[in-house]
Amino acid sequence: MKVFDRVLAVVLAVALFAAGAVSALEIGWTAGLGKSGHLLVPYESAREFLRTHTWDAAAVRGICLAAAAVGLLLLAAQLKPRRPGLLAVHAGDDPAVTVGVARRSLSRGLAAAATDVDGISGASAKIGGRRAKVTATSELRDVDGLQPRLQTHLEEWIAGLRLIRPPRLSVHVKQKER
Amino acid sequence: MTSQASTLAAVDRFPSATRRNRATLSLLGLLLLAAGAAGAALGWGAWGDSNRRREVVDPAMREFAGHWWFWPSAAVLALIVALYAVSWLLVQLRSNRLDAFHLEADRRRGETTLDASALTTAVAQELSSYSGVSRASARLSGPQTAPTLNIAATLDGRRQLGAVADRVLSGPVAHAREALDLPQLDARVELRIARSRRRSVR
Numbered sequence: 001m002k003v004f005d006r007v008l009a010v011v012l013a014v015a016l017f018a019a020g021a022v023s024a025l026e027i028g029w030t031a032g033l034g035k036s037g038h039l040l041v042p043y044e045s046a047r048e049f050l051r052t053h054t055w056d057a058a059a060v061r062g063i064c065l066a067a068a069a070v071g072l073l074l075l076a077a078q079l080k081p082r083r084p085g086l087l088a089v090h091a092g093d094d095p096a097v098t099v100g101v102a103r104r105s106l107s108r109g110l111a112a113a114a115t116d117v118d119g120i121s122g123a124s125a126k127i128g129g130r131r132a133k134v135t136a137t138s139e140l141r142d143v144d145g146l147q148p149r150l151q152t153h154l155e156e157w158i159a160g161l162r163l164i165r166p167p168r169l170s171v172h173v174k175q176k177e178r
Numbered sequence: 179m180t181s182q183a184s185t186l187a188a189v190d191r192f193p194s195a196t197r198r199n200r201a202t203l204s205l206l207g208l209l210l211l212a213a214g215a216a217g218a219a220l221g222w223g224a225w226g227d228s229n230r231r232r233e234v235v236d237p238a239m240r241e242f243a244g245h246w247w248f249w250p251s252a253a254v255l256a257l258i259v260a261l262y263a264v265s266w267l268l269v270q271l272r273s274n275r276l277d278a279f280h281l282e283a284d285r286r287r288g289e290t291t292l293d294a295s296a297l298t299t300a301v302a303q304e305l306s307s308y309s310g311v312s313r314a315s316a317r318l319s320g321p322q323t324a325p326t327l328n329i330a331a332t333l334d335g336r337r338q339l340g341a342v343a344d345r346v347l348s349g350p351v352a353h354a355r356e357a358l359d360l361p362q363l364d365a366r367v368e369l370r371i372a373r374s375r376r377r378s379v380r
Contacts, residue, residue: 002190005199006270012206013266020260024253031249050235055221060234064217071210078204085188086368089343097351099343099367100186109371112335162340165184 005078083129090162101161103127110134113157117150119143121176132158132167137176146173189328189368191319195270202266276318276325279358294318297357301329301350308345310337312372316350326364327354334372343369 029039086100107125114123123136223230281290298316305314312334
């Protein structure tokens with residue numbers, strides 16, 4: 001989100017600069033120097049549109065609704081609480097030190113750790129707010145005994161991370177489609 | 179034992195840009211929402227039929243724009259917007275990285291400066307040499323008076339994450355504190371797990 005905000009900020013800042021500078025120049029050209037017509041941007045058709053269209057015209061309503069929708073999206077995106085990207089790890093009693101592991105990389109690690117268990121051929125993992133969900137696939141015909149083994153292995157793996165609040169683990173094993 | 183937070187925000191190298199972006203994008207969103215909603219409400223007759231049928235720029239508005247102060251004020255406002263946009267662009271480049279650290283707190287007693295990259299390179303090299311760490315980087319950020327050592331390390335799976343965290347604290351963090359003569363130097367360690375894992379060969 002931060003990266004998206006930065007890209008959007010650069011695009012909007014350039015657009016705002018251009019709009020502000022061009023508007024000031026156009027005003028100076030017509031109102032200050034008394035010249036007729038535009039200097040840089042042909043705005044006459046836009047001016048004509050605003051002078052000839054009423055507020056209840058479909059085009060004006062549409063533009064207003066689009067502006068409100070974009071504003072709402074922008075505001076909602078900024079006000080939405082952002083989920084911290086790192087899960088904290090126990091790092092002794094030193095309050096000046098914080099250690100964390102990236103949520104995404106933990107998902108990758110969890111998926112890779114699942115394949116350590118014999119019979120598991122692949123896995124994917126997703127770590128949400130407080131839960132870790134692992135879906136593993138097996139090429140074995142009988143996958144009934146795999147789930148508890150995988151659950152135990154992954155719980156041990158998570159315990160080795162020494163997370164301050166380990167996520168609750170939910171493991172699902174399915175047979176690979178042939 | 180102190181209570182610790184269970185989650186941490188990812189390290190932000192451009193905190194001033196993040197704050198400014200959030201504030202400005204929220205303000206732009208609010209302005210767009212308010213103007214768009216007011217225009218749409220006007221178009222659907224919320225302020226009466228006569229207003230609904232007025233042109234967007236009607237003769238009364240044109241007359242208002244005829245006041246001597248109107249266009250100079252509009253030009254000044256446009257310039258303020260342009261200048262704000264420039265400062266908004268420039269803040270995107272402002273990182274919180276600390277390039278040099280003054281080892282002597284009292285400038286009257288002379289000045290000894292440590293190039294931050296000398297320290298961070300040493301920290302990264304030490305960390306990369308550890309078994310279980312495939313890649314590491316470090317940077318010093320924040321104000322001179324209270325810098326933070328930010329460390330990022332990618333683990334290859336040969337050592338447990340908790341064990342690597344202990345080594346980071348007893349090794350590079352302790353050595354950096356010694357080098358800067360700051361026993362309370364803040365340290366922030368971000369550990370990542372590599373996509374592909376290595377196995378130890380015995």
